[in-house]
Every structure is written in C-alpha cells, then in structure tokens.
Amino acid sequence: MINIRDKGAEIWEGWNRPKRVALVLITIVLAGLLPFAASWGPTSFLNTPITSFQNVLVYPVGMFILMALGLNIVVGKSGLLDLGYVAFFAIGAYSQAILSTKFGWSTWEVLPVGIAIAMFSGMLLGLPALRLRGDYLAIITLGFGEIVRIIALNSKGTGGPNGVAGIPNPPAVFGFKFDLMHPEHYFWLVLGMILLVVWMIRRFTVRRPGRAWEAIRQDEDVAALMGVNTLVYKLWSFVIGAAVGGAAGVLYASKVMVISPDMFKFDVSVLILACVVFGGIGNIWGVILGAGILAYLPDRIRFISDARQVIFGLVLIIMMNLRPDGLLPRKKREKITEKSKK
C-alpha cells in the first residue's frame, strides 16, 4: 500500500519556501471557509442533518482535533498511554464555569488561568504516576479521569449532577461576536488555537524536547543512559498535553453555556485516543484527519443513529486491520535523507 504521508513529505521536500508558504496559507484560508461549505452548492453534501453544520465544526470536530493534538503529544510523541485525558478537558471547562458564574471573569481572563490549573493538575498527576510505566500508567490516568468526574458530580461548588448553567459566552473581540448566531466565529477561534498548537508541536519536535521524547518513546532506559532526564521530559509532555486539554475545556464551556459531569465520562477519553490512533499516532496531520473524520461522521450519518456505535466500531476494526498505523502513519524511517545533502 502506498504511504500517503511519505509521498506528501517527498513533494513537500521538493518545494521551495514561497511554494510552501502559499500552500500553508491556502490551506488555512480553505479551512477558514469551512463554515460556509454547507450552504455552497458543490460542497453542500457535507451538511449535517440534525445539528447545524457550523456547530458541528466547533464541537465536536474542532474541539476533538484540538484535544487529539494535545493527547498526541503525550501518547504519540513520548509514548505514554493516557486513558484519562478528559480530566483536563473537564478541569478547563469547570474553571471557566465557576470563575465566570461566581466571580464574573470573562472567558479571556479565565483562559490562561484555566490552562494553568490544567497544567498544575497534570503535574500533580504526573509526578507520582510517571514513575510507573505502560499498563500501570494507563490505569492510574484512567482512575484520575474518573476521580475528576466524580468530584465534580459530588461537590457543591461544581453544582453536583446538575452541573453549572448560565456560563457567559466570550466577549466580542475586534467586532467578532461570540454568541449563538455566530458559530463560525467560534470555529475561527478554535482553528486559531489548532494552528497555534500545531506550530508549537512542530517547534518542540525539532528541538531538544522532541529528541528526548522520541528517545523515551523508543527506549526509556536507554534514553536515561544518554543523559535524558526522563521524568522531567515525560512530565513536560504530560503538562503540555494537559494545557491543550484545559484550553479546549475553557472554550467548550463558554460555547455550550451549560456543563454537567456526564459530559466528561471515560468514553470521551477513549474517543480522543481513538482519533489519535485512527489518524496515525505521532503524526500531526494524521491526527487532525483522524479526529476530523471520527468527530464529523457520527453527525453526518445520523440517519442510522441507532446503529451509529456499531458502525463506528466496525469502521475502527476494519481500519486497524487494513492500516494498523492509522490513516497517515508517522514517518517510517528505513532511509532517512540527510539534510546536508539536499
């Protein structure tokens, strides 16, 4: 089977800078025009039957891409299996809910604080948990995800099972209003965050952290023998992943205006992980594609809504048999062309 990723990389390598910039800009513009795709003739087949297409683009599609990218730093880059990623999403969402309804903070004020709280909780979980490996780490993170949800379910401050209602939308920025009438503005906001995260991951990957993560993923003991402080680098990937999840949570809460603990169940963690694995673990473009498809399809093919989960499961099983490395697998390194030779 041809490897689309390698083919793409080959074409990309052959291009000069202006060509690359042009491609990136065109892609961003096209992505930015997505909210209007449903009302434009040739692409109107994309329209979703129940929820409006523009809203589907924000949640689940945009949010899932964002979270899948965040989880990919943890699972894909440094190879740590995190089954409780939804916890950081929940922590971000509850930060927004509580700080805005009780203290009157705006979304833009909450955003950095929510990210910081998510990062802090990532560190709190990571410090003891990252001393464990493989299955044990997976179990601890799974437990953490449930603990966060159960605390939200049982404590008064979080509104218990009813959750928090009346969360304000973000205030307008540069004339862009964020309310029910303008879902495309939310989408652009999420798109901006996705671009920011992609840029950040690409920065990290070519520098020391990227090398360290790669080494840890391939062999943690040997990485330590090379002088990599494995605990610190694992913690960093965990905390950065948590930050992205927290940011998504803050945005999500101020978009949907009502949150409750049952939005942050274990199956969200699994679904985000499925996005990463389905798209191509460790590869940004694969993860974006995988998350986009997995988040979008259930809304598009709702006419078979009863069988939705079955078909979804079937697609995953078939995929894992045909392309176990995902849609766009990470770079296969049989031969690596030297940069200096180019």
Next chain:
Amino acid sequence: MRLEIKDLRVHYGKIEAIKGISVVVNQGEIVTLIGANGAGKTTTLKTISGLRKVSSGSIFFDGQDISKVPAHERVDLGISQAPEGRGIFPGMSVLENLEMGKFNRKDRKSEMKEDLDRIYTLFPRLKERTAQAGGTLSGGEQQMLAIGRALMARPKVLLLDEPSMGLAPMMIANIFKIITTINTELGTTILLVEQNAQQALQRAHRAYVLETGKVVKEAKASDLLNDPDVRAAYLGTGATGH
C-alpha cells in the same frame, strides 16, 4: 579515574540478585566480569549506570559516592554504557543515534564534528550508513552504533554489556579488536561484561568471576585463562591448548 564498588547488594523485589560484591576498575584498564546467565553481571552494570537501585553498599567514582546519583547525571560524570542487546534507537538514523549520545553536552558544533569523525574512524561502516535507520542495521553494525554512541559523551569509563551477544564469529573478533583499540588509542577505561569468556579474558587486564551474585574469583585475566576451574566452567572443556 577510579571506579570502586564496595559490598554492593541489589534486589529485584525480594530476590537478592547481587549479594555483596566488590569490584575495582583503575584508570586505563580493561576489566571484565565473566560468569554464567543469572550470575548478576548485567545487574552490576545497570547498577553502576544507575538503571537499578542500590540496596546497600556503595559505588565510588573518583572518590565520590554516586550510588544515589540518578542515571542521567552519571553520564555527565563520565560513565557511559552500551546496553545489553545493543539498545539503539531503531527509529532514529545512525547520525541521530550518535547525536543522542551527546544529549547533555553543550559543545560547539566543531566538537560535535570532531566526535563524529572519531567514531567514524573507529567504525568506518557507520559512516557509510549515517542516514540509515538504526533498526535496519545488521546486528554487528548495531553493536558498533551502541558503542560509538556511548563514546560520543567522551566517557572516562565505558561500560559494555555483552557486546558479542548474538553476533557471528567474524564480527565478534572484530568487535573485540575495536574494544582494545578504544582502550589503547582513546585511553578509555573499560568495564566489560561477557559470556564469551575466552575473548574477554584475552582482551582484559583483570577479571572477576561472578557466580549467583558473588565474586568467586579475582585475578589477572591471563592467569584466569590458564586456571583449570575457570577453563572447565567457562572455556568449554578443561583441556588445554587453544
């Protein structure tokens, strides 16, 4: 440089794998630990490099007790290990693997090139394969890469864990020749763990024989080569003549 292990004990859970061994490695020596499977050779090396925790006893490196120093800082002190089973990064290129060996050294680029040249002179085969993924190398080439990578950190002492494991006889001879070269030409002290006692004893200055976590013999390597007990236990038959 002086590496001294004093009355070292190491446990895997409740099982005591190293039962109080003492080993000394002096500047410029090749010292070998030989012994059967499960004698504790690899555990000893892993404890020196910091991958296993010390239960009791101590490890002195240049007079400093390093038994509590984390593994990644021991590299900076000058202890590098080429791990058992080669342990290269299969998804990284040969060059990237070598660069990982200098992960903590903030040398200038010229020094990186200098180090690379040194490794490539030792292992010309690696130079031909710089852009190839580590996982696609042959067993012998992977072993060269593991040793070369450990040397990138400019260690004072190089720990080699069964470099001959799983290699063809020709390649084994080649690797051992290189080990001597590293010792004589680069002046690197070497602690070598081997099951191939014949080769190890021929190359080493001094040797320790380990049995079930204890040192049962300690002598000049050349003496051990002629020791009837050692010959019977580790060098095939007790018959002389090689």
